[in-house]
Amino acid sequence: MALRLTVQVQLVLQALLRDPASEMYGLELSEETGLQPGTAYPILLRLEDEGWVTSRWEDIDPRVEKRPARRYYHLTAGGAVQASAALAGARRPKGTALRRLAGGGGIA
Amino acid sequence: MMPGIDPRWDARKRRRVRVRLGVLIFFFVFTASAALLSGTRLHAWQWIPWILGITAMAVFTAISMAASGYRPGGRRRGSGPSGRGRDNDGPAGAAPHQWHMLVMASLLMPRSAGRRWLAEAESLLSEVATARRGVTIRSYLLSAPRLVVMMWAREVLRRARLGPRRPG
Numbered sequence: 484m485a486l487r488l489t490v491q492v493q494l495v496l497q498a499l500l501r502d503p504a505s506e507m508y509g510l511e512l513s514e515e516t517g518l519q520p521g522t523a524y525p526i527l528l529r530l531e532d533e534g535w536v537t538s539r540w541e542d543i544d545p546r547v548e549k550r551p552a553r554r555y556y557h558l559t560a561g562g563a564v565q566a567s568a569a570l571a572g573a574r575r576p577k578g579t580a581l582r583r584l585a586g587g588g589g590i591a
Numbered sequence: 592m593m594p595g596i597d598p599r600w601d602a603r604k605r606r607r608v609r610v611r612l613g614v615l616i617f618f619f620v621f622t623a624s625a626a627l628l629s630g631t632r633l634h635a636w637q638w639i640p641w642i643l644g645i646t647a648m649a650v651f652t653a654i655s656m657a658a659s660g661y662r663p664g665g666r667r668r669g670s671g672p673s674g675r676g677r678d679n680d681g682p683a684g685a686a687p688h689q690w691h692m693l694v695m696a697s698l699l700m701p702r703s704a705g706r707r708w709l710a711e712a713e714s715l716l717s718e719v720a721t722a723r724r725g726v727t728i729r730s731y732l733l734s735a736p737r738l739v740v741m742m743w744a745r746e747v748l749r750r751a752r753l754g755p756r757r758p759g
Contacts, residue, residue: 509715520715521730524708525738532745551714554707 486533488573491518495526496566499536499556503563506555508541527556535562608698618647689728696735701746708738 486492494516499507501515512527513520530536537559541552558566622644693712697705712731719727 509711510718513715519730520712520719520727521732521734524711524731525734525741528738528741550717551710553714553718554711 486529486535486569488569491516491522492526492529493570493573494518495523495530496535496570499558500563500566500570503558506557508553508555510553512556530562533562533565534559535566605698605702608695612699615648615652618644622648689725689732692732693728693735696732696739699735699739700742704742704746708742 495512495518498512498515507515509520509523509527512518512523516523518526527536527538531538535558536556538554538556540554543552545551622641625640625644693709697709699705700708712728716724716727
């Protein structure tokens with residue numbers, strides 16, 4: 484099934500494309516996009532299904548770090564190309580839509 | 592490596608949650624059907640299925656909540672500094688009943704997907720500012736029903752791709 488480029492999906496892709504080589508974890512993505520984590524999670528899953536994004540658990544000892552491991556996401560090589568192309572062809576979200584999302588973290 | 596999650600994941604508990612949910616759905620459908628079939632003008636005897644259905648739903652909800660340790664406005668069994676179930680209360684600062692709802696939602700998903708969802712939520716909640724934890728959990732809970740459907744659809748497709756399991 485083709486991925487629908489909703490405003491929220493575009494925000495996630497833009498955040499990941501800012502530095503395609505680096506990885507981002509849920510909270511970082513949520514702060515970057517203004518989306519609630521519960522909203523960003525299904526989007527990341529769909530991007531993974533499409534093969535645009537891969538993820539991995541951080542390899543740490545939670546007792547030493549005193550926090551649970553994070554799940555890191557990053558764009559695949561093909562995903563970065565496809566995401567750039569998709570965003571270039573997508574309609575730009577209106578400023579009001581972005582402000583509403585940043586305030587309420589609407590669901591995709 | 593997926594973070595370790597406590598024994599809440601055992602198969603018996605998953606089955607119990609699904610059976611309870613099934614029974615609740617059955618009584619809901621039963622009550623709704625009784626309402627639809629009987630129309631708006633009800634004779635005295637036509638109220639019986641309504642009353643039975645609603646009572647059964649209330650009883651099952653109460654039993655499910657009691658069995659899972661939920662106490663409205665109170666603490667769950669084994670929680671608190673001296674409790675046995677500190678691990679079940681989720682990240683520090685998260686309301687135990689909200690965390691428990693997250694656990695219940697994760698039990699409705701396919702096993703590996705539910706584990707991953709809960710582990711990610713736990714990881715994120717441990718880092719998010721205390722003031723935002725309630726909102727964050729709510730956002731996870733709001734997206735949970737859609738995720739349950741999405742995850743099961745993925746699981747069905749995955750199993751269809753793999754084909755039937757061979758014995759041995």
